[in-house]
Amino acid sequence: MKLSSISFLSKLLILQYLSFQCLSTQDFHFFTFILQWPGSYCDSKLGCCYPKTGKPAADFTIYGLRPSFNINGTSPTNCDIQSVFNKSKISDLIEDLEINWPSLRCPRLNNIKIWSHEWMKHGTCSESKLSQHDYFQTALKLKKKLNLLQMLKDAGFEPNDQFYDIGNPLSIIEDATGFLPGMECNRDSAGNDQVLKVYMCVDISGSNFIQCPSLVDNCGAKVQFPKF
Numbered sequence: 001m002k003l004s005s006i007s008f009l010s011k012l013l014i015l016q017y018l019s020f021q022c023l024s025t026q027d028f029h030f031f032t033f034i035l036q037w038p039g040s041y042c043d044s045k046l047g048c049c050y051p052k053t054g055k056p057a058a059d060f061t062i063y064g065l066r067p068s069f070n071i072n073g074t075s076p077t078n079c080d081i082q083s084v085f086n087k088s089k090i091s092d093l094i095e096d097l098e099i100n101w102p103s104l105r106c107p108r109l110n111n112i113k114i115w116s117h118e119w120m121k122h123g124t125c126s127e128s129k130l131s132q133h134d135y136f137q138t139a140l141k142l143k144k145k146l147n148l149l150q151m152l153k154d155a156g157f158e159p160n161d162q163f164y165d166i167g168n169p170l171s172i173i174e175d176a177t178g179f180l181p182g183m184e185c186n187r188d189s190a191g192n193d194q195v196l197k198v199y200m201c202v203d204i205s206g207s208n209f210i211q212c213p214s215l216v217d218n219c220g221a222k223v224q225f226p227k228f
């Protein structure tokens, strides 16, 4: 056999192996939907950098939509390395994504890079259910459906630098949605716990909130909800 046909064969085998891997990891059980409070993120040691479009509105931003496993709560990643992130497939969503899914990382990163990264790392693991366009649209719809900031404000949990019992935001969300959320805090330079991320789980249709099988929870008894 010629060398070129041998390497062709081995490539074929590698491709078959990869597509098998793909199929097996796409059997996820639910989505983990994560929102981030920019006021806490920006108050961390690393600080934040606003996107080119300027300071985002004082609202939660989308941090991620992750296909996840029931069994161990982990999320599969990079399920289709042959997928290509294609900006023109989400052109009708860009404006909405700029507002709701900006990157606040430093040094400043083009938002497209963040969306491409999220698609390749997480989105490809739900490719069997959601196209590239629908993956991003699903995240935007979930954010609107949850309407988290309004929900919290309506119940008196406001981003005003005050401290609250951790049970306060958790029970507001549980009362409003029927499901207890996960909550992740960061610690500012003064050692205060601040509400950084809120985790909700969503069924595989991508439209109904469900109870998370396990909950992130690293916050202390008192949490600050910083201004932004």
Ligand SMILES: *[C@@H]1O[C@H](CO)[C@@H](O)[C@H](O)[C@H]1NC(C)=O
Binding pocket: 069, 071, 072, 073, 074
């Ligand atoms: C979690 O469960 C999935 C599905 O069974 C499995 O593929 C994956 O390897 C598990 N991960 C860990 C860290 O146990």
Ligand SMILES: *[C@@H]1O[C@H](CO)[C@@H](O)[C@H](O)[C@H]1NC(C)=O
Binding pocket: 084, 086, 087, 088, 089
């Ligand atoms: C990107 O998507 C557009 C619209 O669906 C399509 O016309 C174009 O061929 C795609 N580009 C690549 C590189 O796949």
